[in-house]
Amino acid sequence: MVRIADRSSIPINPYIVLVVGIVGVSTGAIFARLADAPALVTAAYRVGLASLILIPLAVWKVRDELRGLSVRDIRLAVLSGFFLALHFATWISSLDYTAIANSVVLVNTIPLWVGLLTPIVAREGIRKLTIVSIGFSVIGGAIIGYGDFATGGRALWGDLLALIGAFCAAIYLLLGRNLRRKVSLLAYIAVCYGSAAIFLWAVVLSLNLPITGYSSQTVAAFWAMALISQIMGHSSYNWALKWFSPGFVAVALLGEPIGSTLLAYLIFNEGITWLKLCGGLFILAAIYIAAAGEKR
16 A cells, blocks of 8 residues: 655645545535436446547547456455446436535545445555544535425435435445556546446436437536546546545545535525535544645
């Protein structure tokens, strides 16, 4: 395992890459709202368009590495793509049933699931400071969503979908951690995103959902999600998995609701309440504590 202290072996400051990743993934909810399409179609276009760019690039740049991947590595990458597909399918679908605040808070319980699953999936211990940061992150998320939780059957179904999305994202991160120790970023995301695209498009086509005839705004949102939210955002996190623990990367993901809230305020003029500001401070504290644990 490469330690963060080994500065000479790291090509770029990983914290900078994580900040870029936070900015990238923070745009996901914004572009999803601008895309006037079924949730599964939106998810399929997001990873599908990203794969159309990354797979040819991987064949050109890391063809030998792809050929040299073991059967086990390919299976893990495909399995990671499967859980990534489930994450997008359930989370984006949850926005059709429950409030955005509910969905964002519940899907960002990822650090909690990573903390619980890390000893099982990644066979790594959890640092004490990471456990503390997980507690802070859950408190922050609860504060942000306080008073916004809807009631009723549809809302409860949406809440459940968001929780399933968080669970799937945690497994996706943990599987990626195992592979990123020995597989290059481009080789990993080409197989992972490509697999996710195949799974999602298979579902979209089997359900006979509309895949054409969308407005120019929706098509632009599809491409923006692929280029900014997926390639820039998610790939930055996948790169960081080689240098950071899954627990820290999961806590860093909590920068997403903060970025999304700021973008929603600037673009859609959505209000920022004192509760959201207070919850955001807890989340920033969680990221700082987790970062301190990584330095140790």
